[in-house]
Amino acid sequence: xxxxxxxxxxxxxxxxxxxxxxxxxxxxxxxxxxxxxxxxxxxxxxxxxxxxxxxxxxxxxxxxxxxxxxxxxxxxxxxxxxxxxxxxxxxxxxxxxxxxxxxxxxxxxxxxxxxxxxxxxxxxxxxxxxxxxxxxxxxxxxxxxxxxxxxxxxxxxxxxxxxxxxxxxxxxxxxxxxxxxxxxxxxxxxxxxxxxxxxxxxxxxxxxxxxxxxxxxxxxxxxxxxxxxxxxxxxxxxxxxxxxxxxxxxxxxxxxxxxxxxxxxxxxxxxxxxxxxxxxxxxxxxxxxxxxxxxxxxxxxxxxxxxxxxxxxxxxxxxxxxxxxxxxxxxxxxxxxx
Amino acid sequence: xxxxxxxxxxxxxxxxxxxxxxxxxxxxxxxxxxxxxxxxxxxxxxxxxxxxxxxxxxxxxxxxxxxxxxxxxxxxxxxxxxxxxxxxxxxxxxxxxxxxxxxxxxxxxxxxxxxxxxxxxxxxxxxxxxxxxxxxxxxxxxxxxxxxxxxxxxxxxxxxxxxxxxxxxxxxxxxxxxxxxxxxxxxxxxxxxxxxxxxxxxxxxxxxxxxxxxxxxxxxxxxxxxxxxxxxxxxxxxxxxxxxxxxxxxxxxxxxxxxxxxxxxxxxxxxxxxxxxxxxxxxxxxxxxxxxxxxxxxxxxxxxxxxxxxxxxxxxxxxxxxxxxxxxxxxxxxxxxxxxxxx
Numbered sequence: 096x097x098x099x100x101x102x103x104x105x106x107x108x109x110x111x112x113x114x115x116x117x118x119x120x121x122x123x124x125x126x127x128x129x130x131x132x133x134x135x136x137x138x139x140x141x142x143x144x145x146x147x148x149x150x151x152x153x154x155x156x157x158x159x160x161x162x163x164x165x166x167x168x169x170x171x172x173x174x175x176x177x178x179x180x181x182x183x184x185x186x187x188x189x190x191x192x193x194x195x196x197x198x199x200x201x202x203x204x205x206x207x208x209x210x211x212x213x214x215x216x217x218x219x220x221x222x223x224x225x226x227x228x229x230x231x232x233x234x235x236x237x238x239x240x241x242x243x244x245x246x247x248x249x250x251x252x253x254x255x256x257x258x259x260x261x262x263x264x265x266x267x268x269x270x271x272x273x274x275x276x277x278x279x280x281x282x283x284x285x286x287x288x289x290x291x292x293x294x295x296x297x298x299x300x301x302x303x304x305x306x307x308x309x310x311x312x313x314x315x316x317x318x319x320x321x322x323x324x325x326x327x328x329x330x331x332x333x334x335x336x337x338x339x340x341x342x343x344x345x346x347x348x349x350x351x352x353x354x355x356x357x358x359x360x361x362x363x364x365x366x367x368x369x370x371x372x373x374x375x376x377x378x379x380x381x382x383x384x385x386x387x388x389x390x391x392x393x394x395x396x397x398x399x400x401x402x403x404x405x406x407x408x409x410x411x412x413x414x415x416x417x418x419x420x421x422x423x424x425x426x427x428x429x430x431x432x433x
Numbered sequence: 434x435x436x437x438x439x440x441x442x443x444x445x446x447x448x449x450x451x452x453x454x455x456x457x458x459x460x461x462x463x464x465x466x467x468x469x470x471x472x473x474x475x476x477x478x479x480x481x482x483x484x485x486x487x488x489x490x491x492x493x494x495x496x497x498x499x500x501x502x503x504x505x506x507x508x509x510x511x512x513x514x515x516x517x518x519x520x521x522x523x524x525x526x527x528x529x530x531x532x533x534x535x536x537x538x539x540x541x542x543x544x545x546x547x548x549x550x551x552x553x554x555x556x557x558x559x560x561x562x563x564x565x566x567x568x569x570x571x572x573x574x575x576x577x578x579x580x581x582x583x584x585x586x587x588x589x590x591x592x593x594x595x596x597x598x599x600x601x602x603x604x605x606x607x608x609x610x611x612x613x614x615x616x617x618x619x620x621x622x623x624x625x626x627x628x629x630x631x632x633x634x635x636x637x638x639x640x641x642x643x644x645x646x647x648x649x650x651x652x653x654x655x656x657x658x659x660x661x662x663x664x665x666x667x668x669x670x671x672x673x674x675x676x677x678x679x680x681x682x683x684x685x686x687x688x689x690x691x692x693x694x695x696x697x698x699x700x701x702x703x704x705x706x707x708x709x710x711x712x713x714x715x716x717x718x719x720x721x722x723x724x725x726x727x728x729x730x731x732x733x734x735x736x737x738x739x740x741x742x743x744x745x746x747x748x749x750x751x752x753x754x755x756x757x758x759x760x761x762x763x764x765x766x767x768x769x770x771x772x773x774x775x776x
Contacts, residue, residue: 159732
């Protein structure tokens with residue numbers, strides 16, 4: 096957590112370390128994305144593509160299965176990480192993300208509500224309801240945080256995790272009574288095994304939210320300095336917060352409906368980026384998006400390879416790697432967390 | 434759904450009526466017992482290796498357990514749908530069960546005033562105690578309830594052991610003995626064995642490899658042949674291979690409870706001749722879930738041999754996923770497999 100970066104817009108002389116890290120993320124993104132295209136149960140190799148393979152199947156699978164899956168991974172990684180970054184700016188706390196503030200749990204509750212009340216609803220409608228609940232969740236969390244007098248670094252996510260626990264308990268109770276527990280679990284478990292053309296397109300909505308975040312990036316930087324400061328600068332604080340809440344809620348819901356819950360991502364990635372280049376949102380958003388994408392693609396490749404030809408749910412891998420990184424961030428020397 | 438509700442309501446009314454008339458009936462029963470003490474004491478021993486570890490996923494520790502089962506019990510409470518099926522098929526009647534879980538085609542086997550005994554995983558001990566059953570049967574999902582239930586009434590565990598067919602035979606024969614319907618049990622078993630042989634022959638004649646998959650929440654998992662180590666948790670998926678002789682396209686699917694997660698590409702790559710589909714969402718009646726037909730109707734699956742040849746066969750999800758093991762249910766499974774003959 097370096098000091099807040101200069102937000103003057105004047106190009107800071109690129110220190111070699113940073114340029115190097117940026118190039119590394121870029122190269123990793125490229126290499127992993129290409130690898131992701133060619134790893135899978137069927138034989139889709141560059142060679143098979145050139146020679147046509149059996150009945151041109153390689154090209155077919157590349158278009159119908161591999162490219163969608165890789166795109167979905169990139170979108171999820173980038174947008175969830177951005178949602179985490181925005182959330183951290185709104186709350187002015189480094190240890191929040193949709194998963195530690197109850198937002199994911201509210202979205203899951205929304206899913207359960209659609210399952211019970213409007214079972215026949217189209218996926219877009221389900222996503223809408225989930226997003227609505229996620230929005231409510233963000234709002235509830237922000238209200239509670241305002242009411243908490245002590246704003247210690249770890250206390251805020253703790254409150255969020257407790258809020259999430261309460262909501263998850265409500266969800267579990269009703270899912271249990273209605274015999275939907277396993278179905279809900281199946282849905283909420285993050286996995287990209289079923290992703291193919293026609294089954295991931297909602298993630299573009301999340302992608303759109305990422306773009307909006309990018310456009311409004313400077314505002315979020317200012318929001319991160321606090322309400323008074325932002326208002327003094329002539330910023331409509333409430334409106335920017337509202338935009339941020341919508342970005343977070345819609346991203347969470349879109350990812351939940353298509354792929355399930357992916358823990359820790361929104362927390363770990365912005366923190367690592369902040370360590371490297373600081374807290375200027377405009378400058379860090381591409382880094383956050385890139386590193387988030389790298390993280391998810393790498394984890395999904397592991398998920399596909401470790402038990403080949405079967406798959407491990409992505410959320411399991413992300414959970415293990417993410418938790419380790421989270422602990423490292425918490426216990427790191429000089430961290431303000433303790 | 435509404436039918437189950439009304440039965441549940443009926444059960445509730447009946448239960449309260451029973452509670453009210455309890456005093457009156459005890460004296461009558463007392464007289465009967467005094468007149469026929471021999472009939473009261475007639476029992477059959479049932480012995481099995483009981484798993485004393487109830488934690489999910491823990492290694493089992495077995496303890497030989499013997500329970501004296503009363504012959505011709507009047508009030509039977511059943512937590513295992515396969516047992517409910519068999520008791521009904523042998524002409525018996527069940528006084529209490531997890532009513533929410535009883536599939537439509539087994540509702541006839543419940544007594545008119547059947548009461549709700551809880552869920553497949555959790556017993557309503559107070560209600561069962563109040564009903565004073567003569568015999569309680571647990572199995573599979575409810576095996577962990579044995580200890581509590583056995584304090585109320587003689588409780589036996591008819592979980593699947595030693596494979597599907599052995600269990601079907603043992604349980605049917607035993608229940609026939611308990612219900613005084615040995616001949617019916619023998620006849621039913623003979624018919625089922627013949628049916629399974631016929632289905633097996635049809636599978637052999639159709640030829641080609643097969644793969645069992647389960648569809649749930651839009652995701653697929655491969656079902657595993659049993660490894661023959663007596664682990665029955667994966668058995669329901671493996672029945673298609675183990676009992677009906679389908680030649681698995683992949684040998685090494687681990688026998689996980691819900692199969693192994695797979696991608697659509699997996700289907701195309703291994704390209705089984707026949708695809709046997711269990712729609713889990715339909716089995717547990719998840720409302721609004723995508724039907725397996727919809728999930729499987731996509732560009733990748735449509736390229737598989739099974740899809741091109743119209744070889745995707747849908748199995749009765751209730752029979753294969755929830756019940757599996759009773760007399761009527763086995764007949765349904767046989768009919769399911771015989772679909773292959775028409776393709």
